[in-house]
Amino acid sequence: xxxxxxxxxxxxxxxxxxxxxxxxxxxxxxxxxxxxxxxxxxxxxxxxxxxxxxxxxxxxxxxxxxxxxxxxxxxxxxxxxxxxxxxxxxxxxxxxxxxxxxxxxxxxxxx
Amino acid sequence: xxxxxxxxxxxxxxxxxxxxxxxxxxxxxxxxxxxxxxxxxxxxxxxxxxxxxxxxxxxxxxxxxxxxxxxxxxxxxxxxxxxxxxxxxxxxxxxxxxxxxxxxxxxxxxx
Numbered sequence: 001x002x003x004x005x006x007x008x009x010x011x012x013x014x015x016x017x018x019x020x021x022x023x024x025x026x027x028x029x030x031x032x033x034x035x036x037x038x039x040x041x042x043x044x045x046x047x048x049x050x051x052x053x054x055x056x057x058x059x060x061x062x063x064x065x066x067x068x069x070x071x072x073x074x075x076x077x078x079x080x081x082x083x084x085x086x087x088x089x090x091x092x093x094x095x096x097x098x099x100x101x102x103x104x105x106x107x108x109x110x111x
Numbered sequence: 112x113x114x115x116x117x118x119x120x121x122x123x124x125x126x127x128x129x130x131x132x133x134x135x136x137x138x139x140x141x142x143x144x145x146x147x148x149x150x151x152x153x154x155x156x157x158x159x160x161x162x163x164x165x166x167x168x169x170x171x172x173x174x175x176x177x178x179x180x181x182x183x184x185x186x187x188x189x190x191x192x193x194x195x196x197x198x199x200x201x202x203x204x205x206x207x208x209x210x211x212x213x214x215x216x217x218x219x220x221x222x
Contacts, residue, residue, distance in 0.1 A: 003220050019144060021132055028139035033130060033195040045221045077215040080207050084144040086215040096191050104188040104197040109114050110156045 004041060007082035012038035017053060018085055022095065025074045025088040031095035032103040034061075036085065048073045050087055069093035115152060118193035123149035128164060129196055133206065136185045136199040142206035143214040145172075147196065159184045161198055180204035 004012070011018060017035040024031055034052040036044070040060055043051040050071035054061040064070030071089035078085050096103040115123070122129060128146040135142055145163040147155070151171055154162040161182035165172040175181030182200035189196050207214040 005217070005219065019130055021141060021144065023141055030132060030134055030141065030197050033132065033190065045219070048221070073221075076219040076221065078217055078219060079144060079214040080209055080211075080216070081214075084215075085219075086141050098191055100191075103190040103192075104195075105191070106116070106189055108116065108156070108187040108189060108196075110159070110184075110187065 003045065004038075005078060005082065008041075008078055008085075009038070011082060012036075012041065017055070018083055020050075020052060020085040020087055022050060022071055022087045022089050022091070025090050029102055030104055031071075031089070031091055031101070034063075041085075044073060044076075044087075050089055064092060067093065067097075069095065071095070114156065115149075116189060116193065119152075119189055119196075120149070122193060123147075123152065128166070129194060131161075131163060131196040131198055133161060133182055133198045133200050133202070136201050140213055141215055142182075142200070142202055142212070145174075152196070155184060155187075155198075161200055175203060178204065178208075180206065182206070 020036045021033050022031045037053040040051045040053045050063045052061045070092050074088045076087050094101050131147045132144050133142045148164040151162045151164045161174045163172045181203050185199045187198050205212050
């Protein structure tokens with residue numbers, strides 16, 4: 001936990017959640033966006049497997065725990081106002097529960 | 112506004128904000144994450160220039176309005192639970208107010 005930057009740790013210790021964007025390490029495709037609390041970020045740093053906080057289930061969510069579609073975290077950056085994380089991951093299988101590679105698989109038509 | 116998917120429009124009409132990730136159209140670098148409300152998404156679709164909702168200023172925020180660092184939106188995808196958008200943009204200059212190309216310019220050390 002010691003390597004969580006202070007600006008982020010302070011947020012998380014107040015009970016705030018932080019947005020976490022997962023990007024494919026090789027293709028740079030954006031795979032999903034989820035949320036982290038202090039426990040999930042700590043677990044992610046310790047295990048190098050992406051672990052989010054499920055807002056719907058109100059519980060820790062080790063990505064791929066049931067599906068096997070884990071995310072091996074290669075690096076994590078944070079943004080200039082310390083309210084979002086960018087995880088570059090090696091994704092096993094599909095990131096999306098629908099079976100699509102990315103959760104962002106539907107386009108808005110605005111031609 | 113008619114081309115905003117119902118699942119997203121319903122959220123925004125309730126006054127919720129939706130996360131919007133901006134990704135460089137060519138390099139696929141993730142540039143920033145900000146928020147949109149119904150008005151900012153409508154303006155973005157109409158103008159094809161990224162317009163966010165500033166939570167700190169509580170006002171519409173045409174990206175680059177003062178800096179000239181606009182984002183020309185090439186496509187917008189939304190995720191499987193309709194709570195995040197992915198904008199692929201052509202970024203003029205820097206996305207970050209610090210002058211860095213991306214807001215995600217600081218890494219967490221977790222080797």
